[in-house]
Amino acid sequence: MREENFDILNCNCKGSDKKLIAKLKKSIPKEEKIVDTSAFLSVFGDGTRLKILWILRKDEVCVCDIASVLKMTKSAISHQLRILKQFRLVSFRKDGQKVYYSLSDHHVADIIEKGFEHTEEIYE
């Protein structure tokens, strides 16, 4: 929708707090930062990736062993590791044919912990 038409096409509630709206508009982070951050956080929104991160939480593990633990193909794991690499959540070390992955971001443990805490509070 074109921005100049927005006020015509959309709401402008009668009793709305113009000052609050102005304040909030200013407070929203820049679009680029929103895009990057939501992309980063979406990494945690998939069960397979969450399990991989859980596995790497305390150990350095090769692709094959991750696949073995999760009972999934190496291909599927490798695809997900590519995403984790892309967002700098994991790093890797090659040793012969094997590639060992490990966590490289200190926010990961915190975010996962908050996630599980929420689930436990809500569903138990």
Place this chain on the structure above:
Amino acid sequence: MREENFDILNCNCKGSDKKLIAKLKKSIPKEEKIVDTSAFLSVFGDGTRLKILWILRKDEVCVCDIASVLKMTKSAISHQLRILKQFRLVSFRKDGQKVYYSLSDHHVADIIEKGFEHTEEIYE
């Protein structure tokens, strides 16, 4: 893939650490908890929802004003608020025609903060 065929169809790397694999298999949270938690965390993986949560971080705001701040339709906002309600991230209070939303989960601020921290560390 059927589990009984997994070892045949998939890897079981020669030099793999059987003890580590066994330990990791036991450590993985139950599937139900993984599903619930990844679903919860996926809420943060969308730009619009991230902005809504940001807005509600400190203020109680009606649907129309959220739409106004984000230059989006009330319908789009309402659909996203439904998801935020479903995962108990927000609660609401009706006052006449208006519905005021606010945060209802104490993990939200933490998770968002970690997300933005990560983005700032990586891209700046």
Place this chain on the structure above:
DNA sequence: CAAGCAGTTGAACACTTATTCAACTATTTG
């Protein structure tokens, strides 16, 4: 009560995404 406003909802659409499959590289081993 009729009109307008705030908000919700379901269907439709375009877009994204996770896994599978097959082909590939690179390293190790017999």
Place this chain on the structure above:
DNA sequence: CAAATAGTTGAATAAGTGTTCAACTGCTTG
């Protein structure tokens, strides 16, 4: 060197998702 192993990659497919649109509920006000 040939075969096997560890891992990666691109294309294809099936499933999931966000916004739009139109229709709807419910509240308020003239």
